[in-house]
Amino acid sequence: MTGELGRLGTVTWLSFRSGLQGLRAVGLAAFALFPTAIVAAIASAHPAAGTLSNAALDLFSLLTLPIVAMVILLVLAVAQFRTEIDSETLVYLSDRSIARPTVVAGKYLGAAGSALVFVVPAGVLPLAVAILGGGTAYAAAVPGAVAEAAVLATIAYTGFFLFLGLVTRSALLVGLLFGFLWEELLPLLPGDVPRITVIFYLRSYLSGSIASGPLSGYSGAVATGAAVAVLVLVPVAFLVLASLVFRYFETAPEKESA
Amino acid sequence: MTGVVEAEAVTKRYGEVLGLNGFSATFSEGITGLVGPNGAGKSTLYRLLAGQLKEDAGRLTLLGYPAWGQGEFRRRVGYCPESPALFDWMTGRDFVTTLLRVDGFSRSEAADRSARALEEVDLTADAHRRLRVYSKGMRQRVKIAQCIAHDPELILLDEPLNGVDPVGRAALSGLMRRLSASGRHLIVSSHVLYEVERLTDQIVMIANGQAIAQGDLHRIRDLIDSRPHVIDLESPDPRALARALGGWDHVVSLEFPAPGHLRILTRSPDSFYRDLPDLVLREGVTVKAVRSADDNLDAVFRYLSEGRR
Numbered sequence: 374m375t376g377e378l379g380r381l382g383t384v385t386w387l388s389f390r391s392g393l394q395g396l397r398a399v400g401l402a403a404f405a406l407f408p409t410a411i412v413a414a415i416a417s418a419h420p421a422a423g424t425l426s427n428a429a430l431d432l433f434s435l436l437t438l439p440i441v442a443m444v445i446l447l448v449l450a451v452a453q454f455r456t457e458i459d460s461e462t463l464v465y466l467s468d469r470s471i472a473r474p475t476v477v478a479g480k481y482l483g484a485a486g487s488a489l490v491f492v493v494p495a496g497v498l499p500l501a502v503a504i505l506g507g508g509t510a511y512a513a514a515v516p517g518a519v520a521e522a523a524v525l526a527t528i529a530y531t532g533f534f535l536f537l538g539l540v541t542r543s544a545l546l547v548g549l550l551f552g553f554l555w556e557e558l559l560p561l562l563p564g565d566v567p568r569i570t571v572i573f574y575l576r577s578y579l580s581g582s583i584a585s586g587p588l589s590g591y592s593g594a595v596a597t598g599a600a601v602a603v604l605v606l607v608p609v610a611f612l613v614l615a616s617l618v619f620r621y622f623e624t625a626p627e628k629e630s631a
Numbered sequence: 632m633t634g635v636v637e638a639e640a641v642t643k644r645y646g647e648v649l650g651l652n653g654f655s656a657t658f659s660e661g662i663t664g665l666v667g668p669n670g671a672g673k674s675t676l677y678r679l680l681a682g683q684l685k686e687d688a689g690r691l692t693l694l695g696y697p698a699w700g701q702g703e704f705r706r707r708v709g710y711c712p713e714s715p716a717l718f719d720w721m722t723g724r725d726f727v728t729t730l731l732r733v734d735g736f737s738r739s740e741a742a743d744r745s746a747r748a749l750e751e752v753d754l755t756a757d758a759h760r761r762l763r764v765y766s767k768g769m770r771q772r773v774k775i776a777q778c779i780a781h782d783p784e785l786i787l788l789d790e791p792l793n794g795v796d797p798v799g800r801a802a803l804s805g806l807m808r809r810l811s812a813s814g815r816h817l818i819v820s821s822h823v824l825y826e827v828e829r830l831t832d833q834i835v836m837i838a839n840g841q842a843i844a845q846g847d848l849h850r851i852r853d854l855i856d857s858r859p860h861v862i863d864l865e866s867p868d869p870r871a872l873a874r875a876l877g878g879w880d881h882v883v884s885l886e887f888p889a890p891g892h893l894r895i896l897t898r899s900p901d902s903f904y905r906d907l908p909d910l911v912l913r914e915g916v917t918v919k920a921v922r923s924a925d926d927n928l929d930a931v932f933r934y935l936s937e938g939r940r
Contacts, residue, residue, distance in 0.1 A: 375736070384733060394720040395720065461712065462717065464710070465733075466733060467683060469730065470703050470704070471701075623685055
C-alpha cells in the first residue's frame with residue numbers, strides 16, 4: 374500500500390496525461406503556436422532588429438499571457454472536473470478511498486503540468502523566432518523571466534479555473550468573461566483597481582525581472598516578491614475552496630432523473 | 632438481522648423529480664438482485680451507495696457505514712456504474728491499474744491485481760488495447776474488472792450484463808456466483824428480469840423510487856397470491872372455452888388477445904389448474920396450450936408494481 378502522497382502522484386499523472394490527449398491537445402498546441410506565427414510574420418517583413426525583439430515581448434504581455442495562455446489554462450483546468458462530471462468518468466475517482474482534497478490537488482497539479490507543455494513554449498518560442506529572424510539578442514534574464522511569468526500564470530489561473538469547473542456548469546463561459554472582461558478591462562482603470570486582477574501581478578513580476586525594454590517600468594508595479602506571493606496565494610485559496618466544495622459535492626450528473 | 636446494505640425511508644430528489652421516494656430495504660449477504668424498470672430509481676440508489684449522491688432524507692448504510700462519506704471503508708466496496716463512459720485514451724490494463732493505484736496499492740501489487748481482474752473478465756488478450764476501441768461488451772467487462780480488482784467485500788453492479796453477448800453473460804454470471812461463493816456480497820441490478828432470476832432468488836423490487844417487495848422470490852410469489860393471475864390459453868375455439876370458463880367465480884376477466892388465444896384473469900390459479908381438466912372433459916372443448924404468465928419474475932414484478940398504482 375502507498376500513502377496519500379502516492380495516490381496524489383497517481384491522480385496527478387492521470388490528469389496530466391488526460392490533458393495531453395486527443396484533438397483538444399492538438400488544437401491547444403496549434404493555438405499555442407499563434408504568437409510564434411505572428412512573430413515569424415513580422416520577421417518576414419524585415420523590420421529593424423530592435424523593433425522585432427520588442428514586438429515579441431509586447432506580444433507576450435498583450436497576447437500570450439492574457440489571451441493564449443488564458444484560453445489554454447481555462448480549457449485544461451475546467452476539463453478536470455466539469456468534463457468528467459458531464460461524461461460520468463469522475464465516479465472512478467470519487468468512489469475510491471482516496472481523500473477528496475487529494476483528488477483536487479492531483480487534478481490541479483496534473484492540469485497545471487499539462488498546461489505548461491503549451492504555455493511555456495507559447496511564451497518562449499516567439500523570442501527565439503525573433504532572434505533567429507534577425508532581432509536584437511535579449512539580455513540573459515529576459516527569456517527566463519518570460520518563462521517564469523508563463524509558469525506563474527499557469528499556477529495562478531489553473532487554481533481559479535479548476536474551482537470554476539467544479540462549481541458551475543458554465544465554467545467555460547464564466548472563465549472567458551473573467552479573462553476578457555475582468556482581466557482586460559480592469560487593468561485600464563485608474564487607481565488601485567488593477568490590483569484586483571491577476572494580470573497586474575504578472576506584469577509587475579515581468580517589470581521587476583526585466584531591467585529594460587517594453588516589459589519594464591510597468592506603471593504602479595508592486596515588488597517582484599509581493600507579486601510572486603500573490604500569484605501563489607491565489608491558487609492556494611481557490612484550491613482550499615475547491616477542496617471544501619468537493620468534500621460535499623454530488624458528482625453524479627444533475628440531468629439524471631433516476 | 633443487520634443487512635450488508637440498509638435503507639430506511641431514503642428519499643432523493645432531482646429538483647422536482649423524485650429519484651427515490653422513501654425507499655426502505657435490507658440487502659442481505661450473498662447476491663441480491665435489484666429489479667425494476669428503467670427510471671425506477673435503481674441507478675439513483677447505486678449512486679447513493681457509491682457516495683456520488685447524498686440522500687435528502689432517510690438513512691442509508693453499507694457495511695455499517697453511512698453511504699455518503701469517504702474513507703478507507705470505500706476500499707471494501709466495488710462499484711460498476713451503468714454508464715459506459717471510460718477514460719478512452721487509456722488501455723484496459725492502464726485503466727484498472729491506475730484505479731488500483733488511486734486506491735493506494737503499490738505499483739507491483741496494482742499490476743498483479745489488474746492482470747488477475749482482467750483475466751477474470753476474459754480481457755487479458757485485449758488489455759493492451761485502448762478503451763476507445765472496446766466494444767460495448769468489452770467496456771462492460773473492463774468496468775467490472777476495475778470493480779473487483781481491489782477484492783472488495785461488497786460489489787455494486789449496475790446493469791452489469793447490459794450489452795454483453797450471450798457467451799459473455801454466461802461467463803459474467805459464473806463470475807458473480809464465484810464471487811458470492813467466496814464470501815463477497817453482490818447487489819446486481821437489471822431491468823431484464825430473467826438475468827437476475829438466473830443469479831439469485833434474493834431480490835429487491837423497485838418501482839417509482841420505492842421498494843415494492845423484497846426477500847426470497849418464492850415469498851414474493853406468496854405475497855401476490857391474493858392478486859389476479861394472468862393465464863393464456865391456446866384453443867381452436869377460444870369463444871367456446873370462454874363461455875365455459877365464464878361461470879367460474881374466481882375468473883375476473885376474459886379477453887381474446889389474438890386469434891386462437893384466450894387470456895383469463897383469475898384470483899385462484901390453484902383452483903383454475905385443478906378444475907381445468909374436468910372442464911375440458913365435461914364441455915368437450917380443446918385446449919392446445921396453457922401458459923401462466925406468472926411463472927417468471929417479470930410477471931411478479933408487473934403485479935407488484937401495478938398494485939402500487
